[in-house]
Amino acid sequence: MSKPLNVGLIGCGFMGRTHSNAYRKVYNFFRTPLRPVLKAICDVNADKAKTFADTWGYESVETDWRKLLDRKDIELVDICVPNNMHKEIAIAAAKAGKMIICEKPLALNVAEGQEMVAAVEKAGVPNLVSFNYRRVPAVTLAKNLIDQGRLGRIFHYRAVFLQDWTISADLPQGGDALWRLDVKAAGSGVTGDLLAHCIDTAIWLNGPIKSVTAMTETFIKERKHTQTGKVEAVGIDDACAFLARFANGSLAVFESTRYARGHKALYTFEINGEKASIAWDLHDLHRLSYFDHRDDSLVRGWRSIHVTDGDMPYMNKWWVPGLQIGYEHSFVHQAADFLEAVAKGQTVGPTFRDALDTQKVCEAVLESARKGTWVDVA
Numbered sequence: 001m002s003k004p005l006n007v008g009l010i011g012c013g014f015m016g017r018t019h020s021n022a023y024r025k026v027y028n029f030f031r032t033p034l035r036p037v038l039k040a041i042c043d044v045n046a047d048k049a050k051t052f053a054d055t056w057g058y059e060s061v062e063t064d065w066r067k068l069l070d071r072k073d074i075e076l077v078d079i080c081v082p083n084n085m086h087k088e089i090a091i092a093a094a095k096a097g098k099m100i101i102c103e104k105p106l107a108l109n110v111a112e113g114q115e116m117v118a119a120v121e122k123a124g125v126p127n128l129v130s131f132n133y134r135r136v137p138a139v140t141l142a143k144n145l146i147d148q149g150r151l152g153r154i155f156h157y158r159a160v161f162l163q164d165w166t167i168s169a170d171l172p173q174g175g176d177a178l179w180r181l182d183v184k185a186a187g188s189g190v191t192g193d194l195l196a197h198c199i200d201t202a203i204w205l206n207g208p209i210k211s212v213t214a215m216t217e218t219f220i221k222e223r224k225h226t227q228t229g230k231v232e233a234v235g236i237d238d239a240c241a242f243l244a245r246f247a248n249g250s251l252a253v254f255e256s257t258r259y260a261r262g263h264k265a266l267y268t269f270e271i272n273g274e275k276a277s278i279a280w281d282l283h284d285l286h287r288l289s290y291f292d293h294r295d296d297s298l299v300r301g302w303r304s305i306h307v308t309d310g311d312m313p314y315m316n317k318w319w320v321p322g323l324q325i326g327y328e329h330s331f332v333h334q335a336a337d338f339l340e341a342v343a344k345g346q347t348v349g350p351t352f353r354d355a356l357d358t359q360k361v362c363e364a365v366l367e368s369a370r371k372g373t374w375v376d377v378a
């Protein structure tokens with residue numbers, strides 16, 4: 001028998017929707033031991049929160065996150081607000097003894113992230129950061145193949161995350177969704193928003209990153225601020241590229257930009273090992289490309305694995321072989337893994353501590369871009 005778990009979610013934006021959808025679906029497909037109950041939605045904008053509650057089936061509405069944390073009936077707090085609010089809410093939630101799922105990146109910077117890790121570990125509350133791409137079945141399959149040693153020694157890791165939605169100079173900074181362009185709310189630009197995904201996946205698949213050398217650019221230097229109405233300097237990185245060395249001796253190239261005309265969300269990675277290579281593309285997220293040098297040379301070549309069979313990660317919970325799933329399912333898998341782990345008293349990654357490793361790489365990348373030198377990851 002499953003037990004109910006009361007969720008209080010903060011933030012009615014894009015991520016609030018992906019997480020709410022996951023809580024609604026997870027029990028239906030995974031029959032998790034804990035069954036999420038959408039107890040309360042919280043947003044400063046009362047109208048927005050009411051509409052959201054109606055759309056997703058939340059039982060109640062709060063407009064002050066402190067009130068939500070005071071509520072005895074809330075067991076899991078889900079933080080889906082801009083990055084500059086993660087720290088305060090997460091630390092207060094930990095003190096209140098709540099379990100926490102927090103949107104990525106963990107924090108504005110490493111110092112904040114360290115405080116958050118200390119708070120959840122002191123309180124002993126289950127915690128997870130939403131780096132959802134780990135739980136796309138093809139990406140999890142890549143992890144399994146690497147852990148089985150199929151690639152042999154890894155030489156290269158290559159990842160890009162390309163978008164084009166900020167090219168117009170007329171786009172303001174600040175406010176709904178556009179807070180991602182406001183350095184005070186976001187902490188950084190593509191480094192924290194997009195490369196953080198690539199870094200999380202990379203560390204998970206290929207181990208710790210030791211050192212980096214980076215370059216960044218802010219192409220549009222000033223934008224009107226939605227909240228102040230004034231034209232203000234843009235403090236985020238619009239584009240960032242960096243080289244990295246992994247602790248296992250492999251070399252990496254990472255690139256991200258919001259100025260790659262024609263690309264909406266092209267996240268790809270390729271890993272080249274001594275015996276085999278793997279490649280993945282978010283636009284074709286249910287496929288994993290695999291090349292194995294040990295194959296008979298007459299038929300050797302890149303295979304395109306359609307990750308839908310029941311023995312593939314997560315897929316026995318969905319439809320039948322051949323029928324693929326999509327982006328939103330990565331959040332359902334995240335919720336499933338978290339609820340299973342909590343019920344068993346286990347930990348599942350990426351925890352706040354794991355996400356701090358990603359934050360450290362992001363910070364080293366930004367420092368390297370400023371200094372124009374290689375920087376060791378702290």
Ligand code: SOE
Pocket residue numbers: 163193194197265
């Ligand atoms: C930004 O456009 C964004 O929505 C990120 O914030 C998400 O984390 C990424 O998955 C897609 O792009």
